[in-house]
Amino acid sequence: MAGNGLRPDLTAGVGADVRACRSLYLDLMQACLQGRIYEDPSISPSGAIEAFDPAKRDLGRDMPKYAHTMIGNQRLNNLRVLAEYVVTHSIPGDFIETGVWRGGACILMRAILKAYDVADRRVWVADSFQGLPPPDVAHYPADKGLHFHIHKELAVTAEQVKANFARYNLLDRQVEFLPGWFKDTLPSAPIERLALLRLDGDMYESTIVALDALYPKLSPGGFAIIDDYHSVPACRAAVTDYRSRSAIRDAIRKIDGTGVFWQKAA
Numbered sequence: 468m469a470g471n472g473l474r475p476d477l478t479a480g481v482g483a484d485v486r487a488c489r490s491l492y493l494d495l496m497q498a499c500l501q502g503r504i505y506e507d508p509s510i511s512p513s514g515a516i517e518a519f520d521p522a523k524r525d526l527g528r529d530m531p532k533y534a535h536t537m538i539g540n541q542r543l544n545n546l547r548v549l550a551e552y553v554v555t556h557s558i559p560g561d562f563i564e565t566g567v568w569r570g571g572a573c574i575l576m577r578a579i580l581k582a583y584d585v586a587d588r589r590v591w592v593a594d595s596f597q598g599l600p601p602p603d604v605a606h607y608p609a610d611k612g613l614h615f616h617i618h619k620e621l622a623v624t625a626e627q628v629k630a631n632f633a634r635y636n637l638l639d640r641q642v643e644f645l646p647g648w649f650k651d652t653l654p655s656a657p658i659e660r661l662a663l664l665r666l667d668g669d670m671y672e673s674t675i676v677a678l679d680a681l682y683p684k685l686s687p688g689g690f691a692i693i694d695d696y697h698s699v700p701a702c703r704a705a706v707t708d709y710r711s712r713s714a715i716r717d718a719i720r721k722i723d724g725t726g727v728f729w730q731k732a733a
Contacts, residue, residue: 489582489583492578492582493547493575493578493579493582496574496575496578496635497540497543497544497547497575499535499635500534500535500536500543500571500574500575501524501531501534501535501536501539501540501543501571502519502524502531502532502533502534502535503521503524503540506519507519507524507531507532507533507534508531508532509523509524509529509530509531509532510529510530510531510532510620511530516532517529524539524540525539525540525541526539526540526541526723526724526725527539527540527541527542527723527725530620534569534571535569535570535571535574535631536568536569536570536571536572536574536575537568537571538571538572538667538694538726539723539725541722541723542694542722542723542725542726543571543572543575545692545722545723545726545728546572546575546576546663546665546692547575547579549663549690549692549728550562550575550576550579550663551579551583552690553662553663553688553689553690554579554580554583554585554588555583556688558662558686558687558688558689559660559662559686560588560659560660560661560662560663560684560685560686560689561588561589561590561591561658561659561660561661561662561663562576562580562588562589562590562591562661562662562663562665563590563591563592563593563658563661563663563664563665563681564576564591564592564593564665564666564667565593565594565649565653565665565666565667565668565673565677565681566593566594566666566667566668566669566673566694567592567593567594567623567628567667568594568621568623568667569623569627569628569631570592570623570628570631570632571631572665572667573590573592573628573632573642574631574632574635574637576590576663577590577632577637577641577642578635578637580641581637586641588641588662589641589642589643590641590642590643591643591644591645591656591658592628592642592643592644592645593644593645593649593652593653593656593677594623594625594628594645594646595622595646595647595648595649596622596623596624596625596628596646597622597624598615598616598618598619598621598622599615599616599618599621599668599669599670599673600616600648600670600672600673601616602616602670602672603672606672607670607671607672607675607701609671609700609701609704609705610670610671610672610701613669613670613699613701615669615670625644625646628644629644649668649672649673649676649677649680650672650676653676653677653680653681654676654679654680656680656681658681658684659684660684660685660686661681661684661685661686661689662685662686662688662689662690663689663690663692664677664681664682664685664689664690664691664692665692665694666678666691666692666693666694667694667695668695668702669695669699669701669702670699670701670702670705671701671702671704671705672705673702674693674695674701674702674705674706674709675705675708675709678691678705678706678709679709682709682713685731686731687731687732687733688730688731688733689730689731690728690729690730690731691728691729691731692722692726692727692728693706693726693727693728694725694726695725695726696719696725696726696727697721697724697725697726697727698725715729716732717729717730717731717732
């Protein structure tokens with residue numbers, strides 16, 4: 468399991484059988500969430516259905532027809548390793564993803580809490596549930612020329628995402644939904660502390676608004692994951708601006724050529 472050099476302590480206090488069952492469950496969850504287990508086809512930009520390509524699915528470079536996440540196996544592995552790390556190393560706080568599509572990454576977060584019998588953390592599911600907003604170029608000129616808002620396939624309703632959680636028997640009181648545009652929901656979200664912050668908003672606005680509202684709540688030792696850092700220049704610019712303004716010097720680490728993460732200094 469890839470982990471960018473970070474390995475959780477999976478041995479403390481549990482036997483080999485428990486560790487094996489936990490690993491088997493989470494491996495199966497990942498395979499199902501990505502559609503790898505049934506070789507889910509993809510949808511091309513033209514709308515044509517294409518055969519399952521494991522290389523593309525590994526890197527999150529296709530649009531799955533049925534699967535519940537499009538972030539790919541390497542970014543999903545990264546999420547799992549970091550989530551297991553904060554649990555096994557007692558980094559306090561909840562988990563959040565901003566920009567969830569069909570909910571797969573958040574479902575994996577909840578599955579990890581279930582696998583480790585963690586009852587005192589929540590998974591926050593933040594999304595407009597109506598796609599991405601049109602660029603607000605007057606306030607965020609870096610978003611000029613982006614057209615994510617016209618892609619209707621990116622709009623998945625909250626009801627659909629909840630149904631996806633329920634398919635895995637993971638829709639419960641530890642899952643909290645934050646529906647609406649990030650500028651309206653994140654600054655006032657009733658989140659006290661975070662251990663894991665995963666941003667997948669693509670745009671400068673979506674990224675900077677999430678960082679402004681949520682990064683101060685990230686515990687020392689916790690992780691910030693930026694899904695689109697290397698694929699959307701506007702997203703990377705928002706991260707650069709925020710880190711510069713906040714004097715963040717924690718090393719940025721690559722995941723798969725698209726996403727990155729860093730660990731907040733203690």
